[in-house]
Amino acid sequence: MFAIRSLLKNTKRLLKAVPKQLWFLLAIAGLGLAAYFNLHVKIESLFGWSAIPFGIWLAITLFLLIFNRAQLLAKWRWIFAAFAASSAISGMLGIFYAPVGSLNSESYGGDIGIFISRAPVEWTRFNVSILEYSTAWLRIAIVLLIGFGVGYPKQANKTGKLSVRIFSSIFSFTKSTASLFHNRFNAWRIERSQVKALQRADQAAYEADRLTQSQNNVTKTQPASVEIQHAVSKPSTSESSVNPKEVIEVEKDDLAKFVERMPEDPATPITVAYPTPSELKAAAKETAPTPDYSAAQKFPWQLPSTEMLAIAEPGGITKQEV
Incomplete structure (x- = not known):
């Protein structure tokens, strides 16, 4: 009995000696552990990793509310700035998707982070544009500016x-x-x-x-051309004295005429050279040499069977082919 009484007295003295702030911190730690083990699925789905900054902000706010309300009222701007900073962090985490199976939420910031960075626009990790990313970061910057301006x-x-x-x-x-x-x-x-x-x-x-x-x-x-034309078209009044040999020469083709003309003939073009009849006969007698295939490699080429070109029978391949 004496031991029990002494234990109770020492416990009362310890409770009186320990400040209330320490008991508050212990209570907050106990509530946090209980919430993590019992409600971690809902907390991860709602907050994600942003539960850490929101939890710190909530603990500080409750501490000032219970033990120092005057300081809470005096520093309300700081409290609002801290809440804005926590919201901005949650929005940043809400932009990025969490790997499948790592969290019970789509993003690192949970549903609250998604709401801060995207609502009312909805986009998925497989269908997102630069404009949507830019809009999300702009919203986070606006939240930070509001918190900085108020705080x-x-x-x-x-x-x-x-x-x-x-x-x-x-x-x-x-x-x-x-x-x-x-x-x-x-x-x-x-x-x-x-x-x-x-x-x-x-x-x-x-x-x-x-x-x-x-x-x-x-x-x-x-x-000059007119004079030449008149000279050509002028009819001849003199009697024609044409020999039969000259008539035969007129009937020759143009090539023979050009070939038989002498270089002194002014009608022969300077830039054109025609072979003589002897050169034509010599060229006709000459024959092209037969090609020499002695250096070629004699490879025994095997031609494919002509049956491959036959039309296939209807119904696919036969049993013999299989």
Whole structure:
């Protein structure tokens, strides 16, 4: 009995000596373990890995709510900023899909992460575009900016003004650069059009000069051809004194005429050379040499059977072929 009484007294003293904050932490740890072992499927499906930042935020908020409400009211901006940061982390995890079988959720951020990063748009891991990814990251950035603006208004105001200055300077620089390139491009285009116009004018003048030159050449050569034509078409008034040998020569073909003409004949073209009759006879007597196949390899080629070309019988192959 004495031992039991002493144990109870020591327990009461220990309970009084231990601060309430420690008991709170132990209670939070016990509740966390119980929730993990009993409700881990639902927690993984709802929060995923984002249960860690949300759990830390909830524990800090409950601690201030129970033991220091004045501090909670004074630091409510920080509490909201921490909640926004936890939501942004959950949204980041909600963008990426978890491997099949690793979690009880589609993404690392659970259903809440999917809601923060995608809702009301739904997309799957097999059907996603760059625009949807960009929209998800933009939403997370907006959540972070809201948390930063509420938690630290002075710093957010300074950062906003600085960002506006930076963006305005970048915009003005881009605008001036674009206008400079635009002016240079317009000047180059105008100069090129002028050069093209001069080239077209030169080409037109060249064509006109060629046409004039060709007309002058035609007018110079036309009287001579007319005189030749008159001379050819003029009827002969003298009596014909043609020998029978000359009549036979007229009936010869043109090739024989050109062959028998002498080089002194002005009617023979200078750039054309025709063989003589003796050369033609010598060329006809000569025969092409027979090719020599002695160096060729005599390979015993085996030709396939002609039965392969026969039409197959209907119904497929026969039993003999099998």
